[in-house]
Amino acid sequence: MCRLGDSSSFDDEYRSSRNIAISLFRRYKNAVDRGGGDNLKEFISAGVNAYALGCTDKGLRDELTDMKESGVEIEAMQAYGGNTTLKSKIISEEIDECIFWLSIIFITILCTPQPTVVRWSSTPPVSEEILRQWKGFCALIANAYYIRGMAWLPVKTLQMEQMAVMGRSEEPSVVASRMRLVFSTLEVVRPQCPRA
Template structure:
C-alpha cells in the first residue's frame, strides 16, 4: 500500500511565503528544544514535510532566518499553556541546528523507497555538501526501518558512519537524537505499523 503525504497548509498563513515557512519551522524547532520531543517533534517534521513538498530548500530557509536574525526582529513563540506567548530573538547557532534538522528531514524523505512526498520543484532540497554528509546516515536508518522493521540502531554504527564521511563523530546523545529525528520522519511520511 502506498502512502502519500498531503500538504496541510494551516489557516494562519504559515505556508504563504518562504519567510513564513522559515518562521513556522523555527517556532516548532524551539518548541522541541524548550518542551521536549514527542508531539512537538512530529509537528516540526510535519512542517518540514510541507516545506519539502512546497519546493523549499535548506539554504533558502536558512537565508530567511539569517535575514530575521540580522534585522533584529523578534519571533512570537507558539502559545504556551498559560495562553501567553513569548517573543524571542533568532540566534545563528539555533538557525544552524534548526536547518540541520530540516536537512535531515529532507534527506530522509529522499531515502524512502517510493516518492512518499511529491515535491513541487525540480530544485534539490539540500545542498550537495549536506546530502554527502547525511545521506549514508539517513539511508542506514531507512534501511533498518523498511527492511528489518527496526525503530532503533546502535549509536556506535551511526557514529562510525559519521566518522567515515566527515572524519569526526558527534556525542552519543546527539547521534541518538538525530536517529530519533530520522525514525520519526519515516513514521510520519511512511507509517509501517498500525497504531495500537
C-alpha cells in the same frame, strides 16, 4: 526558496517562504524547549510540508538570517490555554541547528521509497555537501526501518558511518538524537508497525 500555489486553502504559515521559515523555527524552538514527542512530530510535519512546497535548506536559512539581521523577534508558540505571549530574538546557533534538523528531514525523505512525498520543485532540497555527509547516515536508518522493521540501530554503527564519511563522529547522545529525528521522520511520512 519555495514555490507556492495560489490556492487559498493554504494556512497563512504556508503563503510565503518567510512564513514557512517562521513556522519551522517556532516549532523547532518548541521541540527544543518543551521536549520531543508531539512537539518533534509537529516540527517534522512542518518540515515535510516545506519539502513538498519546494523549499531548500539554503532558502529557509536565508529567510531566518535576514530576520535575525533586521532584529525581528519571533513569537513563541502558546501553551495550551495560555494567554502569555513570549517573543525572542533569533540567534545564529539556533538557525544553524534548526536548518540542520530540517536538512536531516529532507535527506530522510530522499531515502524513502518513491513517491513518499511529492516535491513541487526540481531544485535539490539540500546542498551537495550536506547530502554527501548525511545521506549514508539517513539511508542506514531508512533501510533498518523499511527492510527490517526496526525502530532503533546501534549508535556505534552510526558513529562508524560518520567516521567513514566525515572523519569524526559525534557523541553517542547526539548520534542517538539524530537517529530519533530520522526514525520520527520515517514514522510521519510512512507510518508502519515494526515487525518483531
